[in-house]
Amino acid sequence: MNTLLDLGAAKVKKVIVHHVGNKFRDEGVMLSDAESEHDATLDDLLLKFFLAPVVNSENEYLLNHESDINLNLIKHYSSLVFKDENEFVAASVAVAKHLYISSTHPNIGGGEFIEILYDGIRINDLEIQAIGLFKIEAKNSYLDIKNNHHAINIVEKKGISVDSIQKGAVVLSVDNTVFIVDNLGKKTKYWLDSFIKAIPKNTTKKYVQILGSVTKAIANKISLPQEHLNFSEALANEDILSINKLREISSPFIEKNNFDSIVDGIGVKSGLVVDADFSVEAQKLSKQVKQVISKTSISKGVNIVVTEPDLKISSIDVQDTEFGLRAIIDIKKEGV
Amino acid sequence: MSKQIDLKGLIPSGEELRILLNSHHISDGDINSTLKEKGVFCGNSDKIISVPLLTAMLLTSDEYAKIIDNSISRSSKPKNKISSLELVGADVDLNEPLKNLFSSKFNPFEDIPNIEVTKRPNPIFDKNNIVRIKYEIKRKDFSKDFLKREISFEGEVLVQKKGIDLKIEFLSTHTSKETETINQRISTAIAKELKNSGVVQSDIESKIIFSAFEEIERVRFFKRLTVGQGAFLTLDNVNEMVISREASTIPLPDDPQVSWMNQTVRHMTIDGDRLHSIFLISDEKYYQYYFIDNMILTYKYEFGTNTGQVKVAFFFSSSSRKKDFDRNSELTFEIIGIKNETNTTATVKKNLESDILEKVRILIKSEYEKIIKERNQESKVLESNEKSSKKKQKQPDLFVESKND
Numbered sequence: 037m038n039t040l041l042d043l044g045a046a047k048v049k050k051v052i053v054h055h056v057g058n059k060f061r062d063e064g065v066m067l068s069d070a071e072s073e074h075d076a077t078l079d080d081l082l083l084k085f086f087l088a089p090v091v092n093s094e095n096e097y098l099l100n101h102e103s104d105i106n107l108n109l110i111k112h113y114s115s116l117v118f119k120d121e122n123e124f125v126a127a128s129v130a131v132a133k134h135l136y137i138s139s140t141h142p143n144i145g146g147g148e149f150i151e152i153l154y155d156g157i158r159i160n161d162l163e164i165q166a167i168g169l170f171k172i173e174a175k176n177s178y179l180d181i182k183n184n185h186h187a188i189n190i191v192e193k194k195g196i197s198v199d200s201i202q203k204g205a206v207v208l209s210v211d212n213t214v215f216i217v218d219n220l221g222k223k224t225k226y227w228l229d230s231f232i233k234a235i236p237k238n239t240t241k242k243y244v245q246i247l248g249s250v251t252k253a254i255a256n257k258i259s260l261p262q263e264h265l266n267f268s269e270a271l272a273n274e275d276i277l278s279i280n281k282l283r284e285i286s287s288p289f290i291e292k293n294n295f296d297s298i299v300d301g302i303g304v305k306s307g308l309v310v311d312a313d314f315s316v317e318a319q320k321l322s323k324q325v326k327q328v329i330s331k332t333s334i335s336k337g338v339n340i341v342v343t344e345p346d347l348k349i350s351s352i353d354v355q356d357t358e359f360g361l362r363a364i365i366d367i368k369k370e371g372v
Numbered sequence: 373m374s375k376q377i378d379l380k381g382l383i384p385s386g387e388e389l390r391i392l393l394n395s396h397h398i399s400d401g402d403i404n405s406t407l408k409e410k411g412v413f414c415g416n417s418d419k420i421i422s423v424p425l426l427t428a429m430l431l432t433s434d435e436y437a438k439i440i441d442n443s444i445s446r447s448s449k450p451k452n453k454i455s456s457l458e459l460v461g462a463d464v465d466l467n468e469p470l471k472n473l474f475s476s477k478f479n480p481f482e483d484i485p486n487i488e489v490t491k492r493p494n495p496i497f498d499k500n501n502i503v504r505i506k507y508e509i510k511r512k513d514f515s516k517d518f519l520k521r522e523i524s525f526e527g528e529v530l531v532q533k534k535g536i537d538l539k540i541e542f543l544s545t546h547t548s549k550e551t552e553t554i555n556q557r558i559s560t561a562i563a564k565e566l567k568n569s570g571v572v573q574s575d576i577e578s579k580i581i582f583s584a585f586e587e588i589e590r591v592r593f594f595k596r597l598t599v600g601q602g603a604f605l606t607l608d609n610v611n612e613m614v615i616s617r618e619a620s621t622i623p624l625p626d627d628p629q630v631s632w633m634n635q636t637v638r639h640m641t642i643d644g645d646r647l648h649s650i651f652l653i654s655d656e657k658y659y660q661y662y663f664i665d666n667m668i669l670t671y672k673y674e675f676g677t678n679t680g681q682v683k684v685a686f687f688f689s690s691s692s693r694k695k696d697f698d699r700n701s702e703l704t705f706e707i708i709g710i711k712n713e714t715n716t717t718a719t720v721k722k723n724l725e726s727d728i729l730e731k732v733r734i735l736i737k738s739e740y741e742k743i744i745k746e747r748n749q750e751s752k753v754l755e756s757n758e759k760s761s762k763k764k765q766k767q768p769d770l771f772v773e774s775k776n777d
Contacts, residue, residue, distance in 0.1 A: 059654075060598065060653075061592075061595050061599055062596070063596075140649060141648050142610050142648055143607055143608075
């Protein structure tokens with residue numbers, strides 16, 4: 037299940053900023069020894085443009101460690117702060133050093149590392165805290181106006197854009213849940229893999245994608261049109277879908293090995309160890325299922341697509357002729 | 373009329389070939405790769421080993437042409453060096469001393485064998501305190517003897533005074549070894565002339581030479597060139613790093629991580645997407661045991677509406693013909709290729725190249741100055757620690773550094 041957070045009463049409690057360089061270039065770090073000053077206006081921006089986009093991204097992960105979760109540095113230092121807020125500065129210094137040690141790729145830009153302690157976040161009836169970790173790797177140019185008595189001038193300035201988070205993570209004080217956003221990391225990949233160290237969480241959103249991809253891949257493997265129709269019909273009759281359910285309804289049409297390789301491939305692509313029993317309501321998969329049901333392959337490169345919901349292909353008979361092929365298609369109108 | 377040699381039918385061998393292969397125009401790599409193509413794999417690329425091997429074989433005319441073409445195309449690519457002089461004041465006149473120098477009997481081509489001057493250096497004075505000294509020579513040596521080709525090489529020394537800076541900046545662009553020597557002579561002569569005219573404090577140019585770095589700093593400096601230059605140049609890729617043990621004076625420690633390099637590695641090319649994670653490159657404690665011989669970086673550039681990629685090589689180069697590594701060799705950079713995202717005119721391309729050269733010059737200079745500043749700060753800390761007490765010296769916190777930008 038996705039974690040549903042209510043940010044309505046969320047507040048910024050503490051903020052600190054350090055400068056973290058690139059370790060490949062031996063740039064070092066500059067550490068603040070005190071919290072940053074912040075007022076209501078800034079707090080609003082830090083809630084609206086830092087906390088909300090990361091949480092609303094629904095990119096939910098679980099903090100991870102190969103042997104013991106408490107050895108995950110983000111988990112360790114976040115837990116210290118959740119237990120005692122006075123540890124905030126010291127813990128943020130340790131996290132900044134950890135970020136520096138993780139910044140070994142030459143394409144990582146040195147920049148400000150912002151740590152924010154939020155409270156007043158609610159999950160159902162439970163009030164929780166969260167720690168936001170944000171790294172600014174590149175500053176954006178913006179234009180400002182300067183009145184020079186005789187002429188009004190345009191001046192170029194550099195600043196932190198609030199429109200898109202470059203790298204952000206929000207660690208919740210419950211479970212080991214962390215929301216992660218990385219809009220710059222295609223090449224460097226350090227934010228998730230070496231700094232935060234997290235694995236994707238099994239969420240409905242992820243399983244909608246996985247089950248949708250598996251369903252499509254199965255449909256592509258079924259070559260006979262009539263079998264495709266039978267698979268579509270079996271699919272349409274299910275209220276709840278899971279990998280195991282898909283295995284069951286596709287078993288008359290594709291080999292077990294084929295099915296397993298489809299699931300393995302999609303699991304690797306999504307970065308998840310696929311849970312075969314994770315169930316999703318078929319309604320949530322309606323878009324993906326609809327695509328499979330509405331499109332029937334008659335022959336290689338020849339598909340028939342039915343877009344009218346009341347119409348349904350009931351049978352297809354494809355025959356080879358001396359000119360090519362002939363297909364006899366029975367389309368049934370529902371309610372008739 | 374001179375006899376034309378038909379390259380297609382030329383099969384050079386023996387003594388004739390040995391002299392050519394041993395000349396500085398042909399690199400160790402050219403010989404080694406030709407040997408490899410002929411099925412001879414030689415662990416040591418030193419010419420002492422490889423030249424006799426190749427001389428003992430017959431080269432096809434295609435193989436021979438490839439060696440020569442590689443040498444010519446390498447020599448033809450412009451390579452750049454930077455240096456500077458301290459001015460005595462902001463309001464100085466550069467033009468008069470330079471006019472005097474180039475109207476005198478000054479001859480930077482003296483005693484350089486096998487060249488003919490085709491365009492004499494003629495300073496062009498720009499309004500913005502920029503003086504451009506361009507020239508061209510024709511090489512008459514091996515290439516003419518063997519190919520009957522006339523190969524021209526250009527050289528340029530750009531002298532500029534930027535804004536209120538109390539400095540004169542040189543950007544010397546050479547192609548062949550000969551133009552590298554000529555550039556050096558021109559800038560030395562300019563420095564002397566300016567000193568005699570009382571414009572600069574010293575006639576010794578401040579250059580970035582190999583021995584100006586302390587062992588660890590050199591590798592660090594190269595790695596820092598990946599930082600780019602603001603929004604104009606941002607790193608896209610580290611294509612290649614060639615590390616060398618050649619000039620290292622520090623013996624390898626008894627550490628299995630590096631001791632394997634002892635007498636087995638002279639040059640080693642490291643490339644790939646994750647070269648930063650290789651311990652030799654990532655761990656500072658190994659910096660002292662090698663130096664970066666060549667580093668090729670790709671930057672993304674942005675100049676106005678022009679965007680694209682530029683590939684730049686950084687290395688140390690010397691005009692010295694000494695066989696041993698020249699510790700006075702200067703930091704050099706070469707633009708290997710510029711790929712603009714949209715088609716553009718030749719004029720725009722030329723302007724782009726000069727904008728890129730200027731930004732790379734600023735990048736090199738600022739990163740070098742940063743290294744020197746850090747060294748001075750470190751020695752100040754050490755000095756004050758020594759003075760304040762004779763207690764055991766406390767190691768400075770590695771993580772706390774002042775922001776240098």
